[in-house]
Amino acid sequence: MCGxxxxxxxxxxxxxxxxxxxxxxxxxxYNIPPTEPILMAVAGPPRQPGSNLPDRQALLVRWGFIPSWAKSPKDMPLLINARSETAAEKPAFKAAMRHRRSLVPASGFFEWKREGKKAAQPYYVRPRDGGVVAFAGLWETWSEPGGSEIDTGAILTTGANAEFAAIHHRMPVVIRPEHFSRWLDCRNQEPRDVADLLQPVEPGFFEAIPISDKVNKVANTGPDILERVEPAAQATEAEAEAAKPGGQGQLTLF
Known part of the structure; x- marks a missing residue:
């Protein structure tokens, strides 16, 4: 997933x-959570003959997809991700998969590896060569009963590649630049025509860096949350903190 x-x-x-x-x-x-505004690239209006204007435009959406037919967001789960294998058939995403596909720019994402009863180890996953990457996205406009509208979106995920599966079984779908136009072309390209793009990226494209649990708090938004912290060092630091008087390892009234 991508949370x-x-x-x-x-x-x-x-x-x-x-x-x-x-x-x-x-x-x-550095720490974008669900329900906040996120940037997407979507298909623009048809380009006029001789125009040099881009045929894509930027859109700010709420990260948390709300289907157009939903009566109230309170009646819906928070749909931050859509499974690429079933999005074209699911009632929540079917229309957007056909008519409103998007690109979500990112410089990396976070995932948590769980092992038994231990606290989950967070990782920062970024392109090995740096720079920006585009995740496959969907967007939808939801109209409130009062008449106002809100644009919302979700990130498509797929099964993890062999390398990433050791951390988590899902990962975001990456759309390469050479496929941007085809992915965004909802006028001519049906979901079945772009299904080949919904594959896990090849091993070696991303690198996964162990980081501290600072990322767990959405209030932590500085670049320091991306710093490498080896799991063994983090465990030692946590044990030392718990051993302090009044630490988490002791009961106290104060």
């Missing part, structure tokens, strides 16, 4: 990578 990610590259780099017009300035974001 947190980063976008810590410049707006110019994002615009150039996705083929967008100049983007408004935005700060680096």
């Amino acid at each position: 947190r990610y980063t976008l810590a590259v410049s707006p110019d780099e994002v615009a150039a990578y996705l083929g967008l017009m100049e983007l408004d300035a935005f700060p680096p974001r």
Whole structure:
């Protein structure tokens, strides 16, 4: 799955990578959680003959997909991810998979490896060569009963490749630049025509870096949460903290 990610590259780099017009300035974001606004690239209106304008445009959406037919978000689970294997048939995502596919720029994402009863070990997963990557996304406009509208979105996931499966069994779908146009072309490309793109990225594309549990708190938004912390060192630090007077390893009234 993909429950947190980063976008810590410049707006110019994002615009150039996705083929967008100049983007408004935005700060680096090191710990993007669900329900916050996220950036997507979507297909723009048909390009006029002789126009040099990009045929893609930027869109800010709430990370948490709400189907257009939903009466209230309170009646829906928080749909931050969509399984690529079934999105074209699921009632929640079927229309968006056919008509509203998108690209989600990211510089990396987080995943947690669970082993028995131990606390989950977080990893920062980023392109081995750095830079920005595009996840496959879906978007939908939901209309509130009062008439206002909100754009919402989800990230598509697929089964993990052999390398990443040691951490988690799911991973985001990566769309390569040479396939951007085909993925976003919902006028001519049906879901079955782009199904071949919904595969796990090849081993070696990402690198997974063990980090501290600072990332677990959405309030921690600085670049320090991306620093490498080997699991053994983190366990030793936690044990030392618990052994202190009043630490987590002792009962105390104060």
